[in-house]
Amino acid sequence: MMSIRTFGGNALVLVFPLIILAGCSTTPTPEKYKPKTFTIEIYQMKFQPALLTVHKGDTVEWVNKDIVSHDVTQVPNNLWSSSNLLPGKSWKMAVEETDDYYCSIHVVMVGKLIVE
């Protein structure tokens, strides 16, 4: 038993530096996350998609493709808002945290951003 353990220990000592060396050559430091941009269309009185999952720091752009004005406003505390978006206009924001939002002009229009 004893001799096998010693052998195993020696083997590990030999193998470890190899793993570390291999690791260094293929993957240097872990890649820094590159923020992405997502588009939410406001169309036919809906946020499309109404539910969107992003990473912290990603940008979301809302584009009003309807024939009436809309806005994008955080609920329930009004923490952020696009203010009035005329047809054809868009607004973007870097997402910091999970939030619910709605259109304060048409209160039945709701959406959610989830930061994972």
Add this chain to the structure above:
Amino acid sequence: MKMLKTFTAWASVTLAIFVLQTMTSNAQTPKLADDEIASVAVVANKGDIGFAQIAQKKSKNAEILKFAHTMASDHQAVIDQAVALVTKLKVTPKDNAVSKKMVADNAKTQKMLNSKSAKDFDKAYIDNEVAYHKAVINAVETILIPQAQNAELKGLLQQVVPTLKAHLQHAEMVQTEISK
């Protein structure tokens, strides 16, 4: 007094339902050409702007005022689109039985709303908004869209339906809110 209140609420709803019924009953489904459809569309939108303007004068309720503001700006946006389209198509909106009936009914509704006391106004206004949007959605879906000949006119009417449906949902929300 209770009876009178119930009656006036009933009357405003019945008025809108009457429009809907005259416009959709099989026996007398009106046949409309594109220029007549354009006229109905403009009159229907103007009607709701008229009601909103009365609300903006008479109501003190924040929910009602916000809703009325949305109605005035959305229905004006729809009128602007309709006018731009008929101008492009070189069509002149033409009065017809349906648009004339709507003008007359809307005038009666305006009179009813104007006669309301401050206390009774909000309920009368929002009840009428619920009924009016139901009637207009029905007319657009069962008469105007099926009968529209020009593809762009049909397309615009189809685009308006989700807006009207969101207005109806919003109106029903406010209706529930103020009845508490």
